[in-house]
Amino acid sequence: MAEPLADDFGREVTGVRISLTDRCNFDCIYCHNEGLGDTRGPMEPSPDEMSADDVVRFLEVVEGYGVDSVKFTGGEPMLRQDLEEIIERTPDSMEVSMTTNGTFLPGRAEDLKAAGLDRVNVSQDALDPDDFAEVTKSGAYEQVLEGVRAAVDAGLDPVKLNMVVFTHTAGYVEEMVDHVAENEGLQLQLIEYMPELTGKPEWNVDIGRVHDWLAEEADRVEHREMHDRKRYFVGEDASGEGGGMVEIVDPVENEEFCANCGRVRVTHEGYLKGCLNRNDDLRSMGEMSREEIAETFEAVVENRVPYYGEYLVENDEGEYEFNEKYLGTPSTAD
Numbered sequence: 001m002a003e004p005l006a007d008d009f010g011r012e013v014t015g016v017r018i019s020l021t022d023r024c025n026f027d028c029i030y031c032h033n034e035g036l037g038d039t040r041g042p043m044e045p046s047p048d049e050m051s052a053d054d055v056v057r058f059l060e061v062v063e064g065y066g067v068d069s070v071k072f073t074g075g076e077p078m079l080r081q082d083l084e085e086i087i088e089r090t091p092d093s094m095e096v097s098m099t100t101n102g103t104f105l106p107g108r109a110e111d112l113k114a115a116g117l118d119r120v121n122v123s124q125d126a127l128d129p130d131d132f133a134e135v136t137k138s139g140a141y142e143q144v145l146e147g148v149r150a151a152v153d154a155g156l157d158p159v160k161l162n163m164v165v166f167t168h169t170a171g172y173v174e175e176m177v178d179h180v181a182e183n184e185g186l187q188l189q190l191i192e193y194m195p196e197l198t199g200k201p202e203w204n205v206d207i208g209r210v211h212d213w214l215a216e217e218a219d220r221v222e223h224r225e226m227h228d229r230k231r232y233f234v235g236e237d238a239s240g241e242g243g244g245m246v247e248i249v250d251p252v253e254n255e256e257f258c259a260n261c262g263r264v265r266v267t268h269e270g271y272l273k274g275c276l277n278r279n280d281d282l283r284s285m286g287e288m289s290r291e292e293i294a295e296t297f298e299a300v301v302e303n304r305v306p307y308y309g310e311y312l313v314e315n316d317e318g319e320y321e322f323n324e325k326y327l328g329t330p331s332t333a334d
């Protein structure tokens with residue numbers, strides 16, 4: 001396996017996150033859409049989306065740069081009817097995961113597993129259909145629960161439930177923690193609400209309080225290398241068996257998180273992006289020949305910088321402001 005490329009901050013790029021589409025059948029009120037803009041709009045496939053051939057060629061090229069994991073996301077990645085084909089053709093050396101709203105998993109989870117999908121993250125923000133509908137603007141609550149079951153049954157485990165913690169959902173944290181502790185095959189990711197791309201800072205919930213509460217509840221705590229995320233193990237029996245794992249994803253104003261960020265993003269239109277929160281570092285891969293992909297990937301890695309602590313720096317008042325060095329960085333997105 002090739003040595004991964006490292007950026008100027010010593011961060012090795014070992015993973016890629018590919019947005020297969022920016023379309024979605026939900027309209028979650030908090031959605032950052034991986035920095036791609038609004039998900040609303042026509043549901044039909046758009047000619048701007050990378051073809052299966054493009055996605056596979058990209059993965060084959062970055063495999064040669066030591067990338068060993070790929071996450072398929074969106075928009076809603078399961079709106080792509082060629083998803084199974086893409087996964088089937090993904091290089092065998094890569095761990096393959098997907099983040100989905102879960103609605104299309106019933107009836108498709110087994111095919112995805114057979115195609116080579118290793119595991120899945122399913123967004124589920126509440127344990128009540130009305131609150132779920134208020135957040136997602138969708139009535140598909142039962143379908144999502146069924147999707148989670150289908151994923152567990154198909155062996156796409158661990159199935160991580162993604163819950164965005166903000167004012168509308170904070171009341172469900174405890175119940176969701178119990179839910180994963182009691183149900184085998186499930187884990188929980190509590191995602192700090194990120195206002196950077198979506199505004200509404202008034203929806204923020206102090207994630208430090210969730211850490212404190214979990215530290216009290218947990219039998220043990222681990223650190224994950226990626227993003228330096230904390231993992232809390234709850235509800236284990238005396239021999240350390242059973243129970244559930246809860247991971248906190250807390251990127252907001254978190255320099256440690258950014259210092260341990262080793263993933264490059266790919267937009268549905270075939271642009272590379274060094275950071276979720278930036279839209280001024282997009283680079284087109286053009287016609288997506290192997291040479292163009294390789295050159296663009298090398299350039300993106302070379303230019304990526306931690307968002308908090310470098311692209312944004314703390315001023316004397318303790319507030320983050322743009323580092324002048326990066327203002328006016330030319331984008332090749334046009």
Ligand SMILES: Nc1nc2c(ncn2[C@@H]2O[C@H](COP(=O)(O)OP(=O)(O)OP(=O)(O)O)[C@@H](O)[C@H]2O)c(=O)[nH]1
Binds near residue numbers: 099191194261277
């Ligand atoms: N700012 C920032 N947020 C991230 C990053 N990675 C994940 N997140 C947040 O966490 C959400 C859920 O991430 P997922 O797509 O489920 O994947 P993941 O948790 O990063 O990856 P796995 O745990 O390996 O499955 C993202 O949509 C973001 O809101 C990151 O690198 N930077």
Ligand SMILES: C[S@@+](CC[C@H](N)C(=O)[O-])C[C@H]1O[C@@H](n2cnc3c(N)ncnc32)[C@H](O)[C@@H]1O
Binds near residue numbers: 024077101192195
């Ligand atoms: C953009 S969605 C794409 C994949 C799929 N449609 C889904 O919802 O799982 C990926 C993840 O981003 C999370 N997310 C979206 N907007 C967010 C925000 N403003 N803050 C934190 N997480 C957010 C969602 O909850 C979801 O788990």
Ligand code: SF4
Binds near residue numbers: 024027033039074075
């Ligand atoms: S399901 Fe995912 S992509 Fe769709 S609106 Fe919700 S968070 Fe955004």
Ligand code: SF4
Binds near residue numbers: 258259275277
């Ligand atoms: S550098 Fe960007 S993508 Fe990476 S963790 Fe920080 S905000 Fe997220």
